[in-house]
Every structure is written in C-alpha cells, then in structure tokens.
Amino acid sequence: MNTSLLNAAFFLAFFLLQTSFISSLPGVLSLTPLLFVVGVYLVQHQSFSAGAWWIIAFGLLTDLLGVTAAPVSTLAHAAAAGVAFLSARHLFSNRSLYGVVACGILSLAVRDAVQAAWLGVRFLRHPETVLWKPFLDALPWEAALAVILLVILFSFAPKIRTMLTKTFLLGRSHETF
Amino acid sequence: MMPSTHKRAGRRALRIFLTVAAIFTAVFLFRGLVTRGLAVVQRPLSAAGTWMTDRTFGVFAPSAESAEQIKRLEAERNALAVEFTELDRLRDENAQLREQLAFADRTELRTVTAAVIARAGAQRPTAFVIDRGSDDGVRLGAPVVVGDGILVGKVSSVGHATATVTTATDPSIATAATLLNKTHTIGLAEGMDGRLLRLALIPQDETISVNDLVITSGLEEGVPSGLLIGIVNAVHSDRREPFQEAIVEPLADIRRHAAVSVIVQ
Numbered sequence: 002m003n004t005s006l007l008n009a010a011f012f013l014a015f016f017l018l019q020t021s022f023i024s025s026l027p028g029v030l031s032l033t034p035l036l037f038v039v040g041v042y043l044v045q046h047q048s049f050s051a052g053a054w055w056i057i058a059f060g061l062l063t064d065l066l067g068v069t070a071a072p073v074s075t076l077a078h079a080a081a082a083g084v085a086f087l088s089a090r091h092l093f094s095n096r097s098l099y100g101v102v103a104c105g106i107l108s109l110a111v112r113d114a115v116q117a118a119w120l121g122v123r124f125l126r127h128p129e130t131v132l133w134k135p136f137l138d139a140l141p142w143e144a145a146l147a148v149i150l151l152v153i154l155f156s157f158a159p160k161i162r163t164m165l166t167k168t169f170l171l172g173r174s175h176e177t178f
Numbered sequence: 179m180m181p182s183t184h185k186r187a188g189r190r191a192l193r194i195f196l197t198v199a200a201i202f203t204a205v206f207l208f209r210g211l212v213t214r215g216l217a218v219v220q221r222p223l224s225a226a227g228t229w230m231t232d233r234t235f236g237v238f239a240p241s242a243e244s245a246e247q248i249k250r251l252e253a254e255r256n257a258l259a260v261e262f263t264e265l266d267r268l269r270d271e272n273a274q275l276r277e278q279l280a281f282a283d284r285t286e287l288r289t290v291t292a293a294v295i296a297r298a299g300a301q302r303p304t305a306f307v308i309d310r311g312s313d314d315g316v317r318l319g320a321p322v323v324v325g326d327g328i329l330v331g332k333v334s335s336v337g338h339a340t341a342t343v344t345t346a347t348d349p350s351i352a353t354a355a356t357l358l359n360k361t362h363t364i365g366l367a368e369g370m371d372g373r374l375l376r377l378a379l380i381p382q383d384e385t386i387s388v389n390d391l392v393i394t395s396g397l398e399e400g401v402p403s404g405l406l407i408g409i410v411n412a413v414h415s416d417r418r419e420p421f422q423e424a425i426v427e428p429l430a431d432i433r434r435h436a437a438v439s440v441i442v443q
Contacts, residue, residue: 005197021220024297025227025433027234031299054194061202066213067335067342068296068307130350132372135303 007168012055015039019059020068029142037112038105038150040082045089045104046155047162056082056108073119081112098155105151106144113140210313210338217309217340220295228294228436235434256429259406260326263393266358267404287402288443289323290314294436295340304331304348304372308438311339315442321394321401322438328430329353329394329405330438341440345432346407347372354398355407357424358391359384367392367407367426375408375426386413386424402441 015036023033036059043052060078064071085108093100116136124131154161205212235245292308310316320333322343331345332353344351348369355367355377363384365377380386390410396403408426415422432438 005193008194009197009201017216017219017223020296020298021223022227024299025224025231025294025436027231027433031227031297050191051194054198058198058202062205063298065202065205065209066216066296066307067337067340068298068305069302070305127350130348132303132349135372139299 008051008054012036012058015055016059016062020063029146032139032143033146033150034109034143035150037078037081037109038147039154041085041105041108042101042151042154043165044082044085045093046095046101046158047165048089048095049165050086053082053086056085073116076119077112077115080115081108084108084111098152101155102148102151105147109144109147113143210311213311213337213339214309217293217295221293221309224294224296225436228434232434256325256328256406259391259409259429260328262391263327263358263404263406287441288315289439290316290442291437291439292316292341294432294438297433304345304369305334305342306345306432307340307342308440309340310440311337311341313338316341316440317400317442319400321405321441323405323441324430324432324435324438327405328428329407330428330430330432330435332401333440343438345369345372345428347375347428353401353407354395355392356395356403357384357386357410358393359386361385364395364397370425374411375428377410377424377426379421380424382415382417382420382422384422386410386415386422388413390424392424392426 019034019036023035024031026033037056040052040056040059043049043055057075057079060074060076063069063074068074085104088104088107089095093104095101120131120133120136124133235249290310292310292314294306295309296307298305308316308322316333316336318333318336321329322331322333323329329346331343331348332351333341334344334351335342346353346367346369349371350369352366352368355365357363357365357377357380361384363380363386365380367375367377370376375392377392388410392407392410394401394403394405394407406429408428410424411427412425413422414425
C-alpha cells in the first residue's frame with residue numbers, strides 16, 4: 002500500500018510539473034516530454050513497470066481534467082506505454098544507452114502517430130478545425146528533448162536505482178542493467 | 179521457480195491496476211475537489227513558467243529593439259488601442275444620443291479573475307485550463323480577456339472548479355467582430371493557425387487598412403461589444419473576387435499571462 006502511495010505521489014509531482022510548469026515555459030522548452038521520458042526510462046532501463054502506468058495515467062488525467070481533448074491523450078499514451086513495455090522486454094537491450102534511446106523514440110513515435118491519426122479523423126470531418134503545423138513543428142523538438150533527457154537519466158542510472166531501492170519502489174534483487 | 183515469479187509479477191500488476199483504477203474513479207467522482215486541491219500547487223508552477231516566458235520574450239527573436247523596449251511599446255500600443263476603442267464607442271453613443279435625445283444604460287461587466295493552471299503544449303497549443311468553473315459563475319462560451327479588455331479566447335468546456343479556454347486563434351473559434359474603419363465593417367473573426375485570425379467575406383467596396391483595430395461587435399450572445407480582438411496586419415484583396423480578407427494579429431499573447439478575467443455577465 003505504501004509503495005502504491007509513493008508511486009502515486011511521484012507520479013503526481015511529475016504530472017503537476019509537466020502540465021503547469023513545463024508547459025508554461027518559453028519556446029521549445031514547453032515541449033519537453035518530462036513525465037513521458039521518465040516513464041519510458043523507468044520501464045526500459047530500470048525494469049520498473051510502474052513507469053508504463055505513469056504514462057497511461059498521464060494521458061487519462063489530462064483528458065479527465067480537460068487539459069487535452071478526450072479521449073485522444075488516453076489512447077495515445079496507452080498505446081505508447083504498451084509499446085514501451087513490450088519493446089523493453091523483447092526488443093531493446095536495457096544495458097546500453099542506444100537501447101534506452103531507441104525505446105524512447107519508438108514510444109514517442111507511437112504516441113505521435115496515434116495523435117496524428119486522431120487529427121486525421123477530425124480533418125476528414127472538420128478540416129478547418131485541425132492545426133497540423135504546430136503539431137508537426139513540435140515533433141522534431143520533442144524527439145530532441147526526449148533524447149537529451151534520456152541521456153541525462155542514463156548517466157544518473159546508479160543514483161536513480163539507489164533511490165528506487167531505498168524507497169522500496171524497486172526490490173533489491175530486481176535485475177536491471 | 180518460474181511459475182511463482184510469474185504469479186508474483188501478475189499479482190503485482192493486478193495490484194497496480196486496481197490502485198490506478200481506484201484513484202481514477204475517485205478523481206472522476208470528486209473532480210471538483212481534486213481540481214481545487216491540485217490548483218493550489220498548479221497556480222505557482224504555472225505562474226513561474228509564464229514569468230520565464232515573459233522575461234525571455236524577444237531574447238531569441240532578432241530585433242532592432244531590445245526586449246524591454248518592445249514590451250514598453252506593446253504596452254503603450256495596447257493602452258492606446260483600449261483608449262481608441264472607448265473613444266470610438268463614446269463617439270457612436272454621442273451620435274445616437276444626439277439623434278434620439280434618449281439615454282442608454284451603460285452596462286457594467288461582471289468578471290471573475292482566474293489563474294492559468296495548466297496548458298496542453300503541442301497536443302493542443304490553443305487551449306489552457308483556469309482555476310474557476312461553474313461554481314464561480316463561469317459558463318460555456320464566456321469570453322476571456324486580459325488587461326483592459328483584450329479578448330484572448332472563450333470558455334470551451336466547464337467543470338465545477340475549472341474550465342478549459344480555447345484561444346481566439348484556434349480554427350474552431352469564431353467571434354462576431356467589427357472593424358474600426360470608416361464604415362465599421364461587421365464580420366466574423368475566425369481563428370487560423372493558432373497564431374492569427376482571419377476576417378473573411380468582407381465586400382470589396384469596404385476600405386480596410388493595415389493597423390485597423392478589430393473589436394467584438396456585441397452581435398454574439400454573451401460577448402459584449404468593445405472587447406479588443408486584434409489589429410489588421412495584412413489585407414488580401416483581389417479585384418476579381420467579390421470578397422476580401424483581413425489577417426488579424428491578436429493584441430495579447432496568452433503565453434505571457436498567468437491570470438485572465440472571465441466575463442460572466
């Protein structure tokens with residue numbers, strides 16, 4: 002129970018940081034996908050599957066609280082979380098930076114593809130209401146910022162592992178890198 | 179060994195799923211309470227990010243003027259625009275009073291001040307969430323302004339304690355507008371690309387100039403007249419076409435504001 006509450010507390014902190022602080026930052030900094038990247042990193046490099054739940058919860062909460070237009074965020078983040086989880090288990094090595102970055106980019110691509118598909122469906126019905134340019138302009142910046150964040154998290158991997166172990170979010174015998 | 183490991187993993191996954199489901203059910207049922215609670219933390223976080231955006235305005239844009247000078251000039255322009263709109267309104271009212279020898283009631287606008295607590299980012303760049311909802315008198319379609327009556331958007335969804343505002347530059351938002359040119363052309367200001375608006379279907383015989391101000395016409399229910407929408411920065415006119423189009427630049431950049439006012443009456 003304590004682990005779940007701690008999980009929820011960490012998630013909430015990242016959620017508030019993402020939707021209130023980061024999204025208000027100037028220029029491309031507002032596109033930093035902090036919570037998403039942290040979730041993917043935890044799933045891929047630390048084998049901490051709750052990271053996938055964080056990603057799904059983020060999508061669900063942003064739709065529920067009216068930050069995004071439901072249900073696109075839930076669907077996109079759920080798909081991305083699934084891809085992150087499965088690719089971390091079966092596709093990419095959790096011992097190298099390249100595996101971590103590849104998993105992050107693939108998950109981000111899946112999330113953006115679902116959002117693009119949703120925009121496409123809306124475009125068929127109400128083409129004048131769809132903003133393609135800001136969405137497409139944001140993609141390379143989001144990817145670049147995600148890679149930078151993943152590199153930073155990878156470089157702090159032992160410290161992150163120690164913190165997760167100390168807070169009992171991760172068992173000591175849990176195998177990762 | 180393997181089956182019990184799988185069982186443990188399965189039980190853990192089920193525990194996590196049930197916890198998440200319980201949390202979200204609680205959030206859904208007590209949305210108002212949850213959003214009010216979260217808003218306490220969201221307000222300062224959003225204000226901090228917006229402060230950084232405002233302070234770094236102009237840093238990355240090449241300009242002959244410094245950022246401080248640009249801000250000063252913008253503030254002067256907006257103040258003059260507000261004065262001009264009021265002057266124009268008074269001139270019209272004066273003309274009507276002289277004609278009819280009657281007095282119109284001045285309408286006092288009732289507003290609710292709200293803090294911006296969340297923004298959607300790239301997924302929905304033209305929307306943001308405020309910490310006021312139906313419990314505070316906010317209703318769907320209510321105009322949202324900053325400063326001395328500069329329109330930034332309309333309320334597009336309302337909860338008990340929060341509301342989502344879509345900016346006027348979103349393609350799904352249209353506002354009944356008046357151009358402050360010689361003939362006070364009436365039109366519909368529609369959002370374009372998230373940054374600009376378009377005043378379309380203006381007859382060719384109407385004279386529109388760059389720097390003409392665009393205000394709300396008052397012909398739309400719930401949106402009072404006289405709110406500043408923007409300034410014309412380009413006119414697309416082809417004599418072979420029956421209509422011309424004005425591109426309107428909004429006077430306020432919502433990304434530099436942490437607080438807004440919702441007109442509730």
